[in-house]
Amino acid sequence: MSLRSLFSADTRPPILLTLAWLTALSLVAAGTILSWQQGPFWPPLVLTCGALATLALTLGQGLQRHNQLLEKTRAALRQETDRRVSAVADLERIASNDPLTGLANRHFFMEDLDYAVQRARLSGEKIAVIAIDLDSFQTLNNSMGHDYGDQLLMAVAERLRTLEDSNHLFCRASSDDFYLRCYPLADLESLIHLLDRIRDLFRRPIRMDDEDRYLSASIGVALFPDHVGDAQSLIASAEAALNQAAALSGTRYQFYNERLHERIRERMELHWGLHDALEQRRFHLRYQPQQDLATGQWVSAEAKLYWEHPERGDLEPESFMEAALETGLTPAITRHTITLVCEQLRRWRESGAHHLTVAVNLYGPELEDSGLVEHIAGTLRRCEIAPEALELELAEASLASNGHQREKQLRALSELGLPISIDGFGQGTASLAWVRDFPVHQLKIEPGFVRRVTSRHNDSVIVRAIINLAHNLGMQVTATGVDTDAHLTFVNAHRCDFAQGERVSPPLAADELVEHIGFNRANTTEYS
The missing domain is CATH 3.20.20.450 (EAL domain)
Structure with a gap:
């Protein structure tokens, strides 16, 4: 064992203390032997050996306390590091997850979808976005109470989570709306199979307060690059298809089509135009x-x-307030x-x-x-x-x-x-x-x-x-x-x-x- 390793911070305190005791005993033994010879210098030698022995013991005890303090400091640093790593992980989880259901939140989902669209443009792969809305949930939530509604949402999320894998990401988009990103999409048949599995989830009752609760859902589907070319439009297209599915009874799904595309284009024009109208105060009142x-x-x-629309004339509030x-x-x-x-x-x-x-x-x-x-x-x-x-x-x-x-x-x-x-x-x-x-x-x-x-x-x-x-x-x-x-x-x-x-x-x-x-x-x- 080298001198550097002997006195390093990693050396265990018992080793140092043992060496100190051995040094002290050796010095005392040397002083005793000299005293036997009865030479003229034995008293100073004995005192010197005793002092050196005391110094060795003091040095050993000091090194032991120093190493104990170092070990405590290291433990505290490790604990603080672990705490900070855990806090960062919690913040990342809060930033990306819905606190009620544990699914991804809308912000994280949109970032993931943007990235998927960028990759798909380069690879030529397809993406499917599925929008899901729980029918009549708000009425149920109001009549049974928000705690009941929260329990119901968590049960639905738990079922949807069973369909997640490396290619599928669910998120809770709003109160009772969910999105699913499928990337890469293998083929249309696999998508239809997935949609049928989602419908099957809602055909089974959810056990709530010792009774079976049946839910239905409206489902809208949009594809990249078949229907649209960016993440925002992909979401808007899926929601437009969902609204069309909502007009039908039961749990049904609807694919986006060209007729919906025209409606979305008009809606997007309303969105852009409203910003300009508000900035330029192009509104007037009637009573x-x-x-x-x-x-x-x-x-x-x-x-x-x-709204004093520059191309379409005066628009009634019913035609633009939804936008x-x-x-x-x-x-x-x-x-x-x-x-x-x-x-x-x-x-x-x-x-x-x-x-x-x-x-x-x-x-x-x-x-x-x-x-x-x-x-x-x-x-x-x-x-x-x-x-x-x-x-x-x-x-x-x-x-x-x-x-x-x-x-x-x-x-x-x-x-x-x-x-x-x-x-x-x-x-x-x-x-x-x-x-x-x-x-x-x-x-x-x-x-x-x-x-x-x-x-x-x-x-x-x-x-x-x-x-x-x-x-x-x-x-x-x-x-x-x-x-x-x-x-x-x-x-x-x-x-x-x-x-x-x-x-x-x-x-x-x-x-x-x-x-x-x-x-x-x-x-x-x-x-x-």
């Missing part, structure tokens, strides 16, 4: 009056935002709409029209806009408009997701003094618990029911039931879709508070609305 059935007066109106939802532009468009409405309310009040209120549609994502409440409050202050003059109409379908956050936002808006109504009530996407718990002052009946009150008995029963429900809960109710005299007579006879539709009036420009109303301050409530 559809709501008639007070007790007095016959027009006391409120719903603001409808029209706005897909592009995430809805909160910005809603803020712009609220600004336009408040500025118009100020102009009306300056001209003497103090009693008219205006309703603005909220589609759902706005309620996750953290700056919405402050934007509305600031706009009302700037335009000197009382909160009671601005009504917010929340689409019933938007209550189905992220309910707690949206309820919190609604309560903050309600505390500003803004009246809140549920639009399209009766579609079945919101449970009665939402109506009970949300700060709502009015229900607006789904127009489809109103339009059929004279032709279908069940629809007339539903309309009467909604009117009674609203009144019993202390709310007002508006019938939308009142397009004929018969519709107006029906809702008036059953004590509906307000009516809106073509029979009352189509949407009007601001000046046209003023001309038709002929404001009468003596018979109206004035908001200051």
Whole structure:
């Protein structure tokens, strides 16, 4: 053993201590032998040997403590390194995985799909993307509770995971939507076999709370490079095919086709055009009056935002708001709409029209806009408009997701003094618990029911039931879709508070609305 290795940090402390003891014993023995000879220098030699022995023992003990400290430091460093490696692994897992199901999340999936497309371009291989949507999940989630819905999603994900291998990657794209990437795709037959296996997964019941729960799913399929040439378009094509499959009953799959391609092209043009329209403020408002059935007066109106399209003319909101939802532009468009409405309310009040209120549609994502409440409050202050003059109409379908956050936002808006109504009530996407718990002052009946009150008995029963429900809960109710005299007579006879539709009036420009109303301050409530 070399001197360097003897005193290195890796040397075990017992070895050093043993050598120190041997050195000390040798020195003591040498001193004893010298003392036997009784020479004249033996006392100093004995003392010197004793001192050297003490020094050897001290040095050995010091080296032992030094090595013990080094070992502790190394252990602490190893522990800290392991902790940091584990933390990095956790962060990578969080960044790439859905926390509920453990499947890949949408962000990671899109990165993987982009990479697969790049490789496929070079190799000439095919890619399939399969989009899966659970039918009626939102209704089930609302009726049974979110914990139940989460358990159901985890059970579905566990089944889908059985189909994963090195060529297949599943992800949870949104609440009840899943994507599957197949790369490389061997042939069409293997894809059909995989689709049949997915359908079989949904044909088997899922055991939940000691009962069997059956689910169906809509499935859309798109291929690269057969249908599209990039990852984003591949996803959009699969979702378009999924929407077509959703129109069919049961668990069915639908392949993307040219007709869908044209629809997607139009939708993408809407996406791009909306960004430009928002930047250049190419929007204007029209107002559809709501008639007070007790007095016959027009006391409120719903603001409808029209897009001044450079090629297609004025587009109604129904033709582009779905695209706005897909592009995430809805909160910005809603803020712009609220600004336009408040500025118009100020102009009306300056001209003497103090009693008219205006309703603005909220589609759902706005309620996750953290700056919405402050934007509305600031706009009302700037335009000197009382909160009671601005009504917010929340689409019933938007209550189905992220309910707690949206309820919190609604309560903050309600505390500003803004009246809140549920639009399209009766579609079945919101449970009665939402109506009970949300700060709502009015229900607006789904127009489809109103339009059929004279032709279908069940629809007339539903309309009467909604009117009674609203009144019993202390709310007002508006019938939308009142397009004929018969519709107006029906809702008036059953004590509906307000009516809106073509029979009352189509949407009007601001000046046209003023001309038709002929404001009468003596018979109206004035908001200051």
